[in-house]
Amino acid sequence: MTRVVGLTGVTKEYAGGVMALREVDLSIEEGELVGIVGPSGSGKSTLLHIVGTLDRPTSGSVEIAGFDVAALSDRALSAVRARHVGFVFQAFHLVPGVSAQDNVAEGLLYSGLPRAVRRRRAAEALERVGLADRARHRPHELSGGQKQRVAIARAVVGDPGLLLADEPTGALDSASGESVMALLHELSAAGATIAVITHDTEVADQLPRRVRLRDGAVVDDTRGGPRTDTRTGIRTGIWTGA
Amino acid sequence: MPRRTREHRRDSARSDPARSDSARRDPVRRDLRPARLSPRDVLHVGSGGLRSRPLRVVLSALGIAIGIATMVSVVGVSASSQEKLLRQLDRLGTNMLVASPGESMFAGEDVKLPKSAVGMVSRIEGVEEAGATGTVEATVRRNEKLPEEDSGGIAVQAASLELLRTVRGTIASGSWLNGANGRYPSVVLGHVAAQRLGVGKAGQQVWLGDRYFTVVGVLDPLPLAPELERSALVGWDAAERLLGFDGHPTSVYERSQDSSVSAVRSLLAPTIDPENPQDIKVTDPSAKLQARAATEGAFSSLLLGLGGIALLVGGVGVANTMIISVLERRYEIGLRRSLGAARGQIRIQFVTESLLLSGLGGAVGVALGAAATAVFAQVEGVPWVIPLWSVAGGFGATLVIGTLAGLYPAIRAARLSPTLALHAA
Numbered sequence: 001m002t003r004v005v006g007l008t009g010v011t012k013e014y015a016g017g018v019m020a021l022r023e024v025d026l027s028i029e030e031g032e033l034v035g036i037v038g039p040s041g042s043g044k045s046t047l048l049h050i051v052g053t054l055d056r057p058t059s060g061s062v063e064i065a066g067f068d069v070a071a072l073s074d075r076a077l078s079a080v081r082a083r084h085v086g087f088v089f090q091a092f093h094l095v096p097g098v099s100a101q102d103n104v105a106e107g108l109l110y111s112g113l114p115r116a117v118r119r120r121r122a123a124e125a126l127e128r129v130g131l132a133d134r135a136r137h138r139p140h141e142l143s144g145g146q147k148q149r150v151a152i153a154r155a156v157v158g159d160p161g162l163l164l165a166d167e168p169t170g171a172l173d174s175a176s177g178e179s180v181m182a183l184l185h186e187l188s189a190a191g192a193t194i195a196v197i198t199h200d201t202e203v204a205d206q207l208p209r210r211v212r213l214r215d216g217a218v219v220d221d222t223r224g225g226p227r228t229d230t231r232t233g234i235r236t237g238i239w240t241g242a
Numbered sequence: 243m244p245r246r247t248r249e250h251r252r253d254s255a256r257s258d259p260a261r262s263d264s265a266r267r268d269p270v271r272r273d274l275r276p277a278r279l280s281p282r283d284v285l286h287v288g289s290g291g292l293r294s295r296p297l298r299v300v301l302s303a304l305g306i307a308i309g310i311a312t313m314v315s316v317v318g319v320s321a322s323s324q325e326k327l328l329r330q331l332d333r334l335g336t337n338m339l340v341a342s343p344g345e346s347m348f349a350g351e352d353v354k355l356p357k358s359a360v361g362m363v364s365r366i367e368g369v370e371e372a373g374a375t376g377t378v379e380a381t382v383r384r385n386e387k388l389p390e391e392d393s394g395g396i397a398v399q400a401a402s403l404e405l406l407r408t409v410r411g412t413i414a415s416g417s418w419l420n421g422a423n424g425r426y427p428s429v430v431l432g433h434v435a436a437q438r439l440g441v442g443k444a445g446q447q448v449w450l451g452d453r454y455f456t457v458v459g460v461l462d463p464l465p466l467a468p469e470l471e472r473s474a475l476v477g478w479d480a481a482e483r484l485l486g487f488d489g490h491p492t493s494v495y496e497r498s499q500d501s502s503v504s505a506v507r508s509l510l511a512p513t514i515d516p517e518n519p520q521d522i523k524v525t526d527p528s529a530k531l532q533a534r535a536a537t538e539g540a541f542s543s544l545l546l547g548l549g550g551i552a553l554l555v556g557g558v559g560v561a562n563t564m565i566i567s568v569l570e571r572r573y574e575i576g577l578r579r580s581l582g583a584a585r586g587q588i589r590i591q592f593v594t595e596s597l598l599l600s601g602l603g604g605a606v607g608v609a610l611g612a613a614a615t616a617v618f619a620q621v622e623g624v625p626w627v628i629p630l631w632s633v634a635g636g637f638g639a640t641l642v643i644g645t646l647a648g649l650y651p652a653i654r655a656a657r658l659s660p661t662l663a664l665h666a667a
């Protein structure tokens with residue numbers, strides 16, 4: 001299997017002496033769906049930012065999609081993000097007043113593809129997240145769950161090797177949250193590599209792998225859930241729940 | 243749906259072992275350069291912030307618009323006034339010279355031109371027309387009851403018949419002196435003289451010397467010979483017969499071919515007075531008009547400075563708007579960075595926004611300035627002229643201002659940490 005993420009001895013110290021991450025080792029293989037869990041302030045977002053090359057560690061090495069992050073300039077890291085990483089945020093961060101399709105197309109703006117191709121791929125991505133009929137709607141005309149699905153479409157429109165989601169269900173009611181998680185499971189089943197931060201233990205329990213952080217250190221890394229047949233179990237569970 | 247993604251993965255770089263191996267061996271791969279944004283995309287991201295806040299755009303572009311409008315109209319107004327004079331000059335020609343007695347070396351001695359002066363001048367090679375005036379010791383009044391001092395500064399002059407054509411004069415009312423009416427007491431008034439004497443049109447009478455003269459004509463303004471505008475012109479013979487004129491001209495006007503103006507200029511004095519050519523003064527009335535055109539063209543630097551200050555204030559307004567725009571859009575900046583925007587692309591976005599903002603102000607300013615000049619031209623009856631350089635200069639200034647005002651906020655935006663920008667919403 002190909003390793004998509006490789007963190008070795010990663011430490012992040014913020015100005016003021018806060019140790020957000022201590023000696024974290026983490027490896028994510030292609031096609032994995034990983035939950036990152038832990039109490040508030042345990043360093044989950046910090047970890048995700050470092051994995052997504054939005055930030056650099058104080059020490060330790062980070063390898064993303066085969067690139068050694070420490071050896072790359074800020075410009076090169078931007079290119080890595082443009083091609084290999086997709087982000088989903090708790091607050092969606094959609095551009096107001098712009099149609100869902102154009103919001104999704106924005107995900108390809110820095111890829112160098114021509115505009116017409118970007119718009120066509122955006123339409124396809126919206127179809128993938130089940131929102132083909134909402135392409136012309138603007139964010140304020142969409143529900144929270146739909147907004148997050150648009151944001152996910154934007155993150156995956158460039159077919160990144162790695163999809164990172166920071167509490168994608170945090171701002172959603174449970175039904176919308178479940179539909180968003182179902183979408184992530186679907187993308188995972190289709191082969192995407194995904195890391196998702198969640199507070200929700202129920203959501204976390206349905207993920208095939210869970211990395212638990214406490215005070216910036218990895219305290220637990222479990223594969224397989226409480227159910228034996230994790231994948232089918234999850235999918236049935238979600239489909240019945242949704 | 244799943245099939246599509248799998249297919250993609252199969253031909254993507256990551257699932258190709260050879261390529262990911264080479265990536266590991268050589269991490270700083272050549273292709274890790276951010277893709278270029280097309281000009282259209284730059285315009286698109288640069289105008290996004292403006293589209294969502296139209297009122298703010300209008301208000302912050304206003305300062306620039308006022309500054310540019312002031313500058314364009316100041317330049318336009320002076321150029322329009324100048325254009326009027328230049329067109330006049332074009333029509334009147336620059337090939338007329340006037341010879342008259344200079345200051346005599348002996349104070350009080352009256353230098354006169356010889357009676358034959360006009361004839362001699364018209365024989366100079368290149369001279370096409372020549373006419374003369376001679377000062378007459380007489381006064382002109384509206385009627386005999388008015389006191390003699392009340393002549394309103396109007397000079398009475400004898401005029402040769404060729405004079406009108408030589409100075410390119412035109413008649414407002416009535417006709418010019420001619421051989422027939424020249425022998426009878428008739429007079430032609432310059433337009434200022436006519437005003438002062440209260441003569442509206444030909445046919446009225448004025449008291450000139452010791453009798454009534456009939457006004458047979460009133461002239462249009464004569465920009466090349468303002469001294470004639472303030473004169474009452476009588477025929478040469480009539481002046482000699484009725485007013486005691488000695489027949490000596492005091493000014494000889496001549497027109498030559500354009501190419502021989504300078505040759506004629508040097509021949510005029512020696513031709514008129516071969517013995518004392520230094521006593522003859524030769525002037526070029528079009529030079530005065532040209533000088534006036536030049537001063538009209540020199541716009542008020544005070545007003546221009548005022549426009550500059552408005553422009554500066556407008557620039558500060560744009561910079562302020564840009565700083566606020568960057569603060570408000572920290573999340574958008576963070577999002578764009580997470581989507582793969584390099585710092586330079588964030589900078590370009592905000593510099594473009596600033597350029598669009600000030601460019602809009604500049605365009606509106608040019609339009610306003612041109613409109614203000616058009617109103618001025620309409621009211622003053624001068625041609626409407628907007629020098630291209632003032633428009634280009636106005637746009638150039640907004641370009642510089644837009645870049646300067648946008649650069650600092652843009653650099654700040656690009657320096658924002660992408661994670662900070664996305665923290666907490």
Ligand SMILES: Nc1ncnc2c1ncn2[C@@H]1O[C@H](COP(=O)(O)OP(=O)(O)OP(=O)(O)O)[C@@H](O)[C@H]1O
Nearest residue numbers: 014015018019020039040041042043044045046047
């Ligand atoms: N930019 C920063 N500067 C200083 N300290 C920071 C910064 N960002 C995070 N921290 C600190 O680092 C620690 C880890 O923060 P992080 O945001 O990673 O936690 P988290 O696990 O995502 O928490 P939550 O579940 O509440 O989102 C916290 O103590 C936080 O206060």
Ligand SMILES: [Mg+2]
Nearest residue numbers: 044045046166
């Ligand atoms: Mg967090």
